[in-house]
Amino acid sequence: MGMTVVEKILARAAGLPSVKVGDVVEPQVDLAMSHENAALVINQFQEVFQGTGLAPKVWDPSKIAIIFDHRVPAESPKTATNHKKIRDFVKANGITKFHDVRGDVGGICHQILPEYGYVRPGFVVLGTDSHTTSHGALGAFSFGVGATEMASAWALGIAVNIEVPATIKVVVKGEFPPMVGPKDLILHLIGKLTAQGANFKVLEFHGETIRKMSTSGRIAICNMSVEAGATSGIVPGDEETVRYLREEAGVTEAIPCVTPDADAAYVQTVEIDVSNLAPQIACPHMVDNVKPIDQVLGTKIQQIVIGSCTNGRLDDLEQAADILRGKKVAEGTRMLVFPASSKIFAKALDKGLIHDLMKAGAVVMNSGCGPCLGVHEGALGDGETALSTTNRNFKGRMGNPTGFVYLCSPAVAAASAITGVITDPRNSN
Amino acid sequence: MPKVIIKLENDISTDDIYPGRFMATVLPTETPQFAFFDRTEFNAQLKAKTFPAGSIIVGGENFGCGSSREQACSTLKGHEVAVVAKSISRIFLQNSINLGLQVVICPGIEASEGDELEITADQVFNKTTGKAFAQVKLPAARKGIMDAGGLIPYTRARLMAKQA
Numbered sequence: 275m276g277m278t279v280v281e282k283i284l285a286r287a288a289g290l291p292s293v294k295v296g297d298v299v300e301p302q303v304d305l306a307m308s309h310e311n312a313a314l315v316i317n318q319f320q321e322v323f324q325g326t327g328l329a330p331k332v333w334d335p336s337k338i339a340i341i342f343d344h345r346v347p348a349e350s351p352k353t354a355t356n357h358k359k360i361r362d363f364v365k366a367n368g369i370t371k372f373h374d375v376r377g378d379v380g381g382i383c384h385q386i387l388p389e390y391g392y393v394r395p396g397f398v399v400l401g402t403d404s405h406t407t408s409h410g411a412l413g414a415f416s417f418g419v420g421a422t423e424m425a426s427a428w429a430l431g432i433a434v435n436i437e438v439p440a441t442i443k444v445v446v447k448g449e450f451p452p453m454v455g456p457k458d459l460i461l462h463l464i465g466k467l468t469a470q471g472a473n474f475k476v477l478e479f480h481g482e483t484i485r486k487m488s489t490s491g492r493i494a495i496c497n498m499s500v501e502a503g504a505t506s507g508i509v510p511g512d513e514e515t516v517r518y519l520r521e522e523a524g525v526t527e528a529i530p531c532v533t534p535d536a537d538a539a540y541v542q543t544v545e546i547d548v549s550n551l552a553p554q555i556a557c558p559h560m561v562d563n564v565k566p567i568d569q570v571l572g573t574k575i576q577q578i579v580i581g582s583c584t585n586g587r588l589d590d591l592e593q594a595a596d597i598l599r600g601k602k603v604a605e606g607t608r609m610l611v612f613p614a615s616s617k618i619f620a621k622a623l624d625k626g627l628i629h630d631l632m633k634a635g636a637v638v639m640n641s642g643c644g645p646c647l648g649v650h651e652g653a654l655g656d657g658e659t660a661l662s663t664t665n666r667n668f669k670g671r672m673g674n675p676t677g678f679v680y681l682c683s684p685a686v687a688a689a690s691a692i693t694g695v696i697t698d699p700r701n702s703n
Numbered sequence: 704m705p706k707v708i709i710k711l712e713n714d715i716s717t718d719d720i721y722p723g724r725f726m727a728t729v730l731p732t733e734t735p736q737f738a739f740f741d742r743t744e745f746n747a748q749l750k751a752k753t754f755p756a757g758s759i760i761v762g763g764e765n766f767g768c769g770s771s772r773e774q775a776c777s778t779l780k781g782h783e784v785a786v787v788a789k790s791i792s793r794i795f796l797q798n799s800i801n802l803g804l805q806v807v808i809c810p811g812i813e814a815s816e817g818d819e820l821e822i823t824a825d826q827v828f829n830k831t832t833g834k835a836f837a838q839v840k841l842p843a844a845r846k847g848i849m850d851a852g853g854l855i856p857y858t859r860a861r862l863m864a865k866q867a
Contacts, residue, residue, distance in 0.1 A: 298842075298843075298844040310726075314729035314774075317730060318855060322862065323859070323862075324859075326859060326862060328862065328866065345727065350727060352728070353727045356727060403770075403771055404769060404794060406771075419797070420772075420773035420776070420794060420797065421729075421773045422773060422853075422854045422855060423797065423801055425854075425855070425858070426854050426855075426857075430861055430862065430865070434857070434858070434861070435844040436844075469714055469765055470714075470764060470768065470790060470792065473765070473792060503792060505793055560714055648722070649724050649726055666718070666769060666770075668718040668719065669716075669718070669741070670719065670723075671723070675722075
């Protein structure tokens with residue numbers, strides 16, 4: 275019996291000729307990523323060493339990445355002190371893949387990792403963030419863990435007791451209609467699978483639509499795979515993966531890709547044709563409460579948000595700017611834009627996109643997690659409604675338990691900013 | 704016998720258990736104050752220590768979905784409650800095992816607030832209704848971590864074994 279991509283990756287990383295679903299393996303970790311919650315990882319890590327007589331030392335500082343993104347710049351003395359504690363640890367341990375609060379190399383962890391070539395096809399990537407699934411876009415097996423599991427990986431260099439997950443094969447065909455794209459695809463898939471439909475499983479993406487999709491789009495779909503409960507989303511590495519890593523991340527080393535065997539076993543196959551897909555909206559308060567846009571047209575929106583690790587890349591900002599150029603954000607609606615990284619911000623500046631968005635009335639914020647998880651800025655008022663290109667709409671997600679969050683593509687968000695109500699971008703000009 | 708102190712709906716997210724705005728608080732000694740913060744009454748009861756240790760939260764499907772924030776487990780662990788749910792999201796389940804929070808997957812569970820539940824090795828018995836419900840066994844691979852008392856002591860033992 276052949277192996278899926280993730281089975282192949284785990285077999286290689288665990289030093290085994292082959293693995294199958296349910297096997298318990300302990301893969302070597304190729305990259306261990308944390309953000310601000312490294313403060314807790316450090317605490318747990320130091321506790322591991324208590325009473326051992328050993329000095330707390332990470333297994334390999336070159337394989338640890340720490341990126342400040344959840345609350346940047348710090349919103350409180352508490353966060354600033356966490357940042358400080360992490361900086362000291364980074365320095366003491368010689369961690370080089372560190373991205374501080376900076377306007378040149380800063381950004382959201384799930385954008386920084388691909389952008390700097392830290393993730394390669396075939397890697398085992400652990401991150402103390404559920405959206406670590408994003409890095410499956412580059413053909414890696416990449417999954418979210420808690421802080422204590424990360425502390426264990428920092429100490430041992432392996433992921434302990436990993437059960438080989440079953441894989442769902444997702445085959446996507448057809449060409450996206452205008453104003454419909456990867457975000458609509460993943461929302462549609464989550465609606466179909468439900469929020470726990472892929473719990474403990476991997477989503478492996480195939481088909482002509484995926485092959486033609488940019489790495490940016492692939493990041494969006496892998497990012498949100500966790501919203502169907504998936505351990506990881508993964509697009510087997512291909513020509514586009516190599517192109518991205520060479521041209522955009524400046525990788526010069528060989529980039530071997532891992533592909534599944536033709537006779538690999540899948541627990542389920544899902545086929546989707548996007549040729550007639552309408553823009554999709556995830557309605558409050560669950561990500562799998564997905565409806566085609568015509569069912570929610572006209573819903574009044576107080577806050578539009580474009581950005582995040584899901585949809586804050588250059589193509590997303592470009593699409594939004596194209597729609598908003600020469601137009602104005604509706605009165606009574608505010609629009610927040612936060613690019614996924616400083617590099618993207620700078621490129622958007624060079625292309626004039628930031629100017630277009632600001633002229634339309636958008637507030638452009640620094641790169642970071644911003645309003646997405648309601649910890650920092652862009653909170654909703656009581657009973658207010660947001661339309662956002664981010665990835666979660668749970669009750670209270672945008673900082674207010676009485677608020678409502680709808681999730682959508684950048685095209686829908688931009689078109690709706692002009693009208694102040696949920697608007698179909700296919701009909702606006 | 705432990706009682707059900709709250710019965711929750713499906714898809715309880717970690718944002719619900721521990722809202723994102725308190726994420727700068729990380730230490731397990733400090734997180735319990737924010738448990739279910741936006742369920743004001745329940746949060747107040749937890750903080751007032753209204754419930755004895757071992758009291759049970761009953762959840763529906765997909766309990767603990769969403770963010771990987773470990774505070775969602777440490778906050779409940781701090782209140783010494785147990786979770787019985789129809790299904791549990793992967794990261795939350797793993798975090799619970801790692802921290803030693805008692806979680807039980809019980810797909811057929813039927814219980815109301817105030818019911819007395821007896822959790823044994825392979826079932827949950829609702830003493831109030833007289834009905835028993837089968838548990839889904841946690842993966843055997845997790846047993847080592849549970850037997851060691853959590854992932855920290857487990858990792859410590861592995862580290863020492865590596866040195867020897």
